[in-house]
Amino acid sequence: LAKTTQPISMDSYEGQEVNITCSHNNIATNDYITWYQQFPSQGPRFIIQGYKTKVTNEVASLFIPADRKSSTLSLPRVSLSDTAVYYCLVGDMGSSASKIIFGSGTRLSIRP
Amino acid sequence: ETGVTQTPRHLVMGMTNKKSLKCEQHLGHNAMYWYKQSAKKPLELMFVYNFKEQTENNSVPSRFSPECPNSSHLFLHLHTLQPEDSALYLCASSQKTGSGNQPQHFGDGTRLSIL
Numbered sequence: 330l331a332k333t334t335q336p337i338s339m340d341s342y343e344g345q346e347v348n349i350t351c352s353h354n355n356i357a358t359n360d361y362i363t364w365y366q367q368f369p370s371q372g373p374r375f376i377i378q379g380y381k382t383k384v385t386n387e388v389a390s391l392f393i394p395a396d397r398k399s400s401t402l403s404l405p406r407v408s409l410s411d412t413a414v415y416y417c418l419v420g421d422m423g424s425s426a427s428k429i430i431f432g433s434g435t436r437l438s439i440r441p
Numbered sequence: 442e443t444g445v446t447q448t449p450r451h452l453v454m455g456m457t458n459k460k461s462l463k464c465e466q467h468l469g470h471n472a473m474y475w476y477k478q479s480a481k482k483p484l485e486l487m488f489v490y491n492f493k494e495q496t497e498n499n500s501v502p503s504r505f506s507p508e509c510p511n512s513s514h515l516f517l518h519l520h521t522l523q524p525e526d527s528a529l530y531l532c533a534s535s536q537k538t539g540s541g542n543q544p545q546h547f548g549d550g551t552r553l554s555i556l
């Protein structure tokens with residue numbers, strides 16, 4: 330199983346760029362890197378997914394170095410509503426779902 | 442609106458009661474999942490269904506009984522639950538399992554409290 334390690338918590342301020350790094354040293358060739366966001370009493374929401382290099386969508390960017398042993402979720406100009414728990418998952422979504430593990434995530438707190 | 446609807450949103454039941462949780466997805470997906478999220482703990486996968494067939498049971502106690510009558514609906518039947526079963530139960534769906542990178546779409550869960 331490809332285990333991930335993320336910071337337990339992070340703090341930032343409105344308008345800042347926030348980068349959350351996830352380590353996944355034993356990532357397999359077929360594994361994708363997927364990030365989810367979860368607000369209290371809601372289900373996780375898919376943010377972004379990538380395999381290598383850089384992926385960007387309307388809400389975030391995902392940077393993946395060549396060795397793929399880590400990845401960084403970048404949230405530009407955060408607001409108070411970005412306060413949530415962010416999960417980094419690594420796995421081959423096409424294989425057994427039980428191999429896709431939600432860890433403890435990173436609790437991001439945004440201050441005014 | 443995530444396309445995955447769970448009912449009820451909140452449920453309080455005694456240990457001897459029988460109740461059911463319902464999940465419906467409007468995304469045309471073929472795989473559906475049940476997860477349990479206890480307070481300040483990671484999500485725990487419980488069951489996986491792919492094209493209405495159960496493909497994974499993550500060692501879940503028999504007091505939890507899933508049912509998937511079609512690809513759009515998923516139920517979790519509950520009976521003789523224990524206080525430690527109090528948690529947020531989340532349903533998710535994806536295009537299908539066994540086909541590459543398929544992000545899951547989650548409902549907002551049922552908050553279950555066992556008295």
